[in-house]
Amino acid sequence: MIDADDGDEEARAIRDFWGGLGLPGLIDVHTHFMPERVLRKVWEYFDTNGPLIGGLGWPITYREEETERTAVLRRFGVRAFTAMLYPHKPGMAEWLNGWAADFAARTPDCLHTATLFPEPGVEHYVRAAVESGARVFKAHVQVGDYDPADERLDAAWGVLAEAGVPVVTHCGSGPAPGKHTGPEPVARVLARHPRLRLIVAHMGMPEYEEFLGLAERYDHVMLDTTMTFTDFSESFMPFPRRALPRVAALGDRVLLGSDFPNIPYPYLHQLRALEGLELGGEWLRAVCHDNAARVFGL
Template sequence: MTDLRAGVRPGAEEPVDRSSDAPDVVAFWEALGLPGLVDVHVHFLPPPIQRAVWAVFDSAGPKIGRDWPIRYRSAVEDRVDLLRAMGVRRFSALPYAHKPGVAAYLNTWAAAFAERVPESLRSATFYPEEGAAAYVAEAVEAGVEVFKLHLQVGEFHLDDPLLAPVWGVLEDAGTPVVVHAGSGPVPNEFTGPESTRRVLARHPRLALVVAHLGAPEFEEFLELAETHERVHLDTTMVFTDFFPATYPSGLVPRLRDLQPKVLLGSDFPTIPYPYRHQLDGLAALDLGEDWLRDVCWHNGVRLFGAGRP
């Protein structure tokens, strides 16, 4: 029997059954003639760490800065089942290390998760610490498909000297890295495009996926995607009523020009609205059904493949 308390911190509200959200999501991609969705920005974490993360959101902590209700708070198995019901055929796990010595634990858990959930991209993380290049190389060799870094939470620059050897490994391997580098939702001295620019100047063929379209530094990160062959953008939360940073209307036509490099992202499960809401926000950009089909399916398949048999 599934332990529904596994995804709820002590004292938090009981999880709510959100299975009724699934038909609206299925109707969206079916109307586009797609076989489902590829979501590059989904989080699955070890339950103790997931509870700690949700506690930060519940308290509107200093790195959150506002009330943030969590719609999809439930146990790991229930969240996997819901993604399957919604037709999300491939999704990430995206663990992210917030201090030294945590990455190995997260990566071990994420590897086991990917083994039992075949739709999941094999996900991992790293942190500026001694030995990072070695364990990143081992992860690549073991088949990791995507890494995640969070500069705001981890409080480091992308070009931290301890990461210098890591970027060479990843540039050679071509393994994508989802990077939360933008200054949303709350800036600190480590956020913004500057350290990303510096790393790309040294490693121009890195495969980076800029989370949240780089919010709120939208134009700066858009330019990096326009000028670097393997820099992509994910749409996570941006075109929703909840998101605090409004995407400039003058930049929207440039997203059409970047059609092959824009990827669907959601931040599931820690979002405050139904999953379909973000999809409607993308459709409201009026960039056409071909653009939506690429963003919601084809671009993710091109970058990560259609999945394991």
């Protein structure tokens, strides 16, 4: 947790960062808001080093109440963010979608977020969420422990592909592999739904190059920067520097993500890590704002 003085200093540094790029602010496509009792369970999982954390020490830097977390993002100049939430069992997704719709209604700078799970009725509630205004979905293959190519999800992916609604998907095998993580299950989904607007979370960590390959093959596949290139992630799943030219070439399909509030370092560090790649101001402007502004019509 950051105290008030440190928070003010960080906010000024973040505003200087995007102001120096000539941007009106930041757009973060990977931030977590969810029902408080669910979020507390998530934090408890991090605090106790649950198996999916990979044995890493992972303190939560922005462990604040909901209203303060939104205030922090606004102080940072994040002009749009998401409510990434995800079920870990059947019967949970539709309830989470109801909460997220309410959160978006009372939080106008949050992109209305929804989620899904392979279960009976998934096509129905995904379609209902889209029709009610959901602008982005979250799919967490690792936590949900499901195959994204599960036939029960096929019609739901079709609905999202047809509607052009992006899906931020944690499908890489970091920080710990799951039964269905990695590029192959996602490749099967894309073979069936090549127009699905998939945003690969964490740039596919640690299968970075394989997921870059999917983005190079499918025009609608994007990647978010969540936690990548930071000192924390580089210490155990470093990004291969030989692949940076490919990241530069895909500069119109890389989007800023942070994992706020569930990060073990200050928000500013993610921005500095991106700046440290030395891919240029045009690339940074696109990643930190303009690509997401285009994708979401902001």
